[in-house]
Amino acid sequence: KHHGGDGARGLRFAPVAPNTDDRVTVPEGYAQNLVISWGEPILRGAPDFDPERQSAKAQAGQFGYNNDFLSLLPLRGERCRQLLVANHEYTDEILMFRDYDDQRPTREQVEIAWAAHGLSVVVVEEEHRGGLRAVRRHQLNRRLTVTSEFRLSGPAAGSELVRTKADPHGTTVLGTLNNCSGGTTPWGTTLHGEENFNQYFANAEKVTDPDRAARLKRYGVVGGASERRWEEFDERFDLLKEPNEINRFGYVVELDPYDPGSTPRKRTALGRFKHEGAQPRLTRDGRPVVYLGDDEKFDYFYKFVSAKRMRHGGGRAAHAHNLTLLDEGTLYVAKLTGDSPAGSIDGSGKLPADGEFDGGGEWIPLATAGPEGAVSHVEGMSAEEVYVFTRFAADKAGATKMDRPEDIEPSPKTGKVYVALTNNTDRGKEGKAGPDEANPRNLNKHGQILELTEHRERPEATRFAWSLFLVAGDPEDPATYFAGFPKDRVSPISCPDNVAFDPHGNLWISTDGNALGTHDGLFGVATRGERRGELKQFLTMPKGAETCGPLVQDRHVLVSVQHPGEVDGATVDKPASQWPDGPGSYVRPSVVSVWRADGRGIGV
Numbered sequence: 001k002h003h004g005g006d007g008a009r010g011l012r013f014a015p016v017a018p019n020t021d022d023r024v025t026v027p028e029g030y031a032q033n034l035v036i037s038w039g040e041p042i043l044r045g046a047p048d049f050d051p052e053r054q055s056a057k058a059q060a061g062q063f064g065y066n067n068d069f070l071s072l073l074p075l076r077g078e079r080c081r082q083l084l085v086a087n088h089e090y091t092d093e094i095l096m097f098r099d100y101d102d103q104r105p106t107r108e109q110v111e112i113a114w115a116a117h118g119l120s121v122v123v124v125e126e127e128h129r130g131g132l133r134a135v136r137r138h139q140l141n142r143r144l145t146v147t148s149e150f151r152l153s154g155p156a157a158g159s160e161l162v163r164t165k166a167d168p169h170g171t172t173v174l175g176t177l178n179n180c181s182g183g184t185t186p187w188g189t190t191l192h193g194e195e196n197f198n199q200y201f202a203n204a205e206k207v208t209d210p211d212r213a214a215r216l217k218r219y220g221v222v223g224g225a226s227e228r229r230w231e232e233f234d235e236r237f238d239l240l241k242e243p244n245e246i247n248r249f250g251y252v253v254e255l256d257p258y259d260p261g262s263t264p265r266k267r268t269a270l271g272r273f274k275h276e277g278a279q280p281r282l283t284r285d286g287r288p289v290v291y292l293g294d295d296e297k298f299d300y301f302y303k304f305v306s307a308k309r310m311r312h313g314g315g316r317a318a319h320a321h322n323l324t325l326l327d328e329g330t331l332y333v334a335k336l337t338g339d340s341p342a343g344s345i346d347g348s349g350k351l352p353a354d355g356e357f358d359g360g361g362e363w364i365p366l367a368t369a370g371p372e373g374a375v376s377h378v379e380g381m382s383a384e385e386v387y388v389f390t391r392f393a394a395d396k397a398g399a400t401k402m403d404r405p406e407d408i409e410p411s412p413k414t415g416k417v418y419v420a421l422t423n424n425t426d427r428g429k430e431g432k433a434g435p436d437e438a439n440p441r442n443l444n445k446h447g448q449i450l451e452l453t454e455h456r457e458r459p460e461a462t463r464f465a466w467s468l469f470l471v472a473g474d475p476e477d478p479a480t481y482f483a484g485f486p487k488d489r490v491s492p493i494s495c496p497d498n499v500a501f502d503p504h505g506n507l508w509i510s511t512d513g514n515a516l517g518t519h520d521g522l523f524g525v526a527t528r529g530e531r532r533g534e535l536k537q538f539l540t541m542p543k544g545a546e547t548c549g550p551l552v553q554d555r556h557v558l559v560s561v562q563h564p565g566e567v568d569g570a571t572v573d574k575p576a577s578q579w580p581d582g583p584g585s586y587v588r589p590s591v592v593s594v595w596r597a598d599g600r601g602i603g604v
C-alpha cells in the first residue's frame with residue numbers, strides 16, 4: 001500500500017504504478033512536455049525534421065539520436081534560460097531509415113549516423129505554463145559529431161599507442177563515440193563517458209599479433225565487419241588498416257559548453273575503459289575527485305584524484321587553469337572486502353548473519369600523472385599502458401569484479417557515494433566469478449546500489465567503508481533490500497543505471513532493462529532519516545525505452561527517453577512504439593521535462 005503524497009521532503013508524490021503503456025506516465029498533478037527530440041533543428045540554417053528526406057548536412061545541425069546523459073547549466077543574463085548539454089550515445093539505423101539494409105548501408109546513411117552521434121549543446125527556455133523548450137539558433141547551440149575535432153590531453157596524449165597515419169602526433173582525434181553517462185564540473189564544464197566504442201571497429205578476428213589480439217579481446221572488440229559497417233566508408237574504423245585509431249576512444253571527454261569555439265578534450269588521466277558517470281566533487285583543499293564506472297559484467301569502478309586545486313572566480317585565468325585540473329593526479333581502482341563470516345554469502349541474496357551486506361575497501365593507485373610526466377604503480381606496465389589499457393592494470397591490481405558499474409554520484413549533502421550496479425546475469429556461472437558480499441546474487445537480473453563512505457569523509461582517502469543501500473527487484477522477492485525500510489511500502493525496481501541527487505539530498509535512480517516485465521522508469525529514494533530506503537516510482541517510459549540522464553531541480557525533472565521502440569524485429573514500417581508523435585510517425589528519442597501543474601516544487 002502506498003502513501004499517496006506522503007513521503008520525505010522532495011518525494012511527496014503519489015507513486016506511478018509499474019505498467020507497459022506506450023507513453024511517459026507521471027504522478028497525478030504533474031505535467032510534462034517534450035523539450036527536444038531527434039532531428040529538431042538547433043543550428044542556424046538547419047531544416048525542420050523530415051525523416052523521409054534526411055541528409056548528413058541536415059542532421060549535423062539538428063539534435064542527435066538516442067540522447068543519454070543530460071546536464072543543465074545556468075545562463076546568466078538571459079531570463080528563464082539554461083544551457084542543456086546532451087550525449088547522443090548511438091544510432092538505431094533500423095528505426096531511423098525506411099528499408100535500411102544492414103548489409104549494405106549507403107554512404108549517406110552512414111554519414112547521417114556520424115552526424116547523429118556525439119553531443120548537443122542547446123539553450124532551453126521555460127515556457128509560460130511551466131515546461132522547458134529548446135531555443136533554436138541560439139549562438140551557444142552546438143553539435144559535436146563523429147567528424148568533429150577533439151584533442152587528446154593528459155599523460156597518454158602523443159604516446160605511440162595513440163598515433164595514426166592521419167595524426168602522427170597522437171593528439172587530434174575526429175569524433176567521440178557512444179557517450180553514455182557523464183557529469184557536470186563545479187568549474188562549468190561537462191564530462192561525457194565514451195562507453196561501447198568497441199562496436200564501431202572491424203576485423204578484430206583477423207588481428208594476428210597476440211598482444212594486440214589480447215587487448216582487443218579484453219575491451220570486447222570481436223568479429224569481422226562492424227555492426228554499422230563504417231569501415232567501408234572510413235578506413236580508420238578498420239583495425240587492419242589503422243591499428244591505433246581504437247586507442248583514441250574510451251575516454252572521458254571534457255566540454256566547455258560556454259565557449260562554442262573550444263575544442264573538447266579527451267582526458268586520458270582518467271583512464272580508458274567503457275566509461276560511464278564522471279561526477280566530480282572537491283576535497284577540502286579544492287582538488288577535484290571524479291568517480292568513474294566501467295559498465296561491463298565483472299569490471300571495476302575507479303576514482304581520479306587531481307593534484308591541482310580548482311580556482312574560484314569567473315576570470316579568464318582561473319577558467320584556463322581549471323581546464324587543466326583533469327590532466328594531473330592519480331587514478332585508483334576499488335577493491336572491496338566483505339566483513340561477514342566466510343560461507344555466509346551463498347549467491348541467493350539472502351542477508352548474511354550480521355544483517356547487512358557491508359565491509360571495507362581500498363583505492364589501489366594505478367598511475368600518477370604530473371607536470372614532468374607520468375609514473376605507473378603497476379608492475380610490468382608503463383604509465384602510458386596503464387592509461388590506454390586500464391582494464392589490464394586493474395586486473396593486475398586485484399580490483400573487485402562488480403555487477404556492471406554504471407553511474408556513480410556523491411551526495412552533495414552527506415558526501416556518501418552511490419554506485420549503481422545494473423545487473424550481471426553471468427555472476428556465478430561456470431568459469432565466472434562467484435558471489436561476494438558486494439555482488440551477492442548469482443545470475444543477478446536486477447542489480448544493486450552500493451553506498452560508499454570515504455575514510456574520515458575525505459574524498460581523496462585511500463580507504464573506505466561500504467554497504468549495499470538497495471538490492472533491487474520485486475519487494476516480495478526475499479532477496480531484495482531497501483536500506484531496511486518496510487518492503488510493503490516501496491515501488492518495485494530493476495536494473496538501476498543512472499543516478500542523480502535532488503536539491504533535498506534524495507537519490508534519484510533511472511533504470512535500464514527492467515527484468516520485472518514492466519517498462520523502465522525513474523525513482524526517488526531518501527538516503528537519510530526515518531524514510532531512508534522508501535523508494536517511490538516517479539515516472540515510466542514508453543515501450544522499448546531506457547530512462548537516462550535524470551536531472552532533478554527544484555521545479556523540473558528532466559529525463560532522456562532513449563531508444564523508444566527498440567524491440568527485436570521492429571522497423572520503421574513495423575514500429576513497436578508510436579512515441580511521441582503517434583501512429584504513422586518515426587519513433588524519436590527525446591528529452592522530456594516534468595513539472596508540477598500548480599507550479600510548486602517537485603515533491604514538496
Ligand code: FEO
Nearest residue numbers: 180195276295406
Ligand atoms: Fe550506455 Fe552503460 O549504458
Ligand code: CA
Nearest residue numbers: 340356357358
Ligand atoms: Ca556484512
Ligand code: CA
Nearest residue numbers: 180497512548
Ligand atoms: Ca545507460
Ligand code: CA
Nearest residue numbers: 407409499500
Ligand atoms: Ca548521474
